[in-house]
Amino acid sequence: MPSPDLTLGLKRHTDPGLITLLLQDQVGGLQATRDGGNTWITVRPIPGAFVVNLGDYGHYLSNGRFKSADHQVAVNSTSSRLSIAAFLNPAPNAQVYPVKIEEGEKAVMDEPISFTEMYKRKMNNDLHLARLKKISKQEESLLEDDNKDKSCKNLQQILA
Ligand SMILES: O=C(O)CCC(=O)C(=O)O
Numbered sequence: 001m002p003s004p005d006l007t008l009g010l011k012r013h014t015d016p017g018l019i020t021l022l023l024q025d026q027v028g029g030l031q032a033t034r035d036g037g038n039t040w041i042t043v044r045p046i047p048g049a050f051v052v053n054l055g056d057y058g059h060y061l062s063n064g065r066f067k068s069a070d071h072q073v074a075v076n077s078t079s080s081r082l083s084i085a086a087f088l089n090p091a092p093n094a095q096v097y098p099v100k101i102e103e104g105e106k107a108v109m110d111e112p113i114s115f116t117e118m119y120k121r122k123m124n125n126d127l128h129l130a131r132l133k134k135i136s137k138q139e140e141s142l143l144e145d146d147n148k149d150k151s152c153k154n155l156q157q158i159l160a
């Protein structure tokens with residue numbers, strides 16, 4: 001990518017399925033976070049090794065005992081990158097619900113839903129978050145414009 005700052009790479013997400021097997025080349029760029037995106041851990045490429053990501057389906061099946069891997073891919077300006085991902089997803093009508101709920105434990109979801117429904121809710125949620133992010137960016141830039149206006153007026157007053 002000649003202008004990495006102008007490209008997305010792969011934005012932060014979790015995979016929907018049970019597990020993902022990932023083969024990345026030596027360029028690397030895969031990063032994971034455990035604190036909601038505040039800090040990122042670079043997943044160092046190891047020749048011939050697969051990265052195994054747990055997805056949301058695995059998260060729900062284990063009643064939240066296992067966390068889905070929160071990850072993204074950063075682009076770099078000097079090398080092109082190749083990765084191969086194999087997603088192990090259940091059938092669309094598979095039931096998503098914890099396999100076992102221990103005594104005294106609360107279920108991560110109220111009722112079983114289909115994998116299709118789980119995926120739809122995930123996408124809706126992602127869209128909702130993206131919209132919120134866009135709105136907060138727009139508000140930030142409006143505030144900046146407002147501040148610029150104010151400093152211009154201040155300057156004009158000083159010069160007058
Ligand atoms: O390219 C990679 O290393 C990761 C790809 C990925 O996260 C995905 O396709 O869901």
Ligand SMILES: [Fe+2]
Pocket residue numbers: 013014015071
């Ligand atoms: Fe992914």
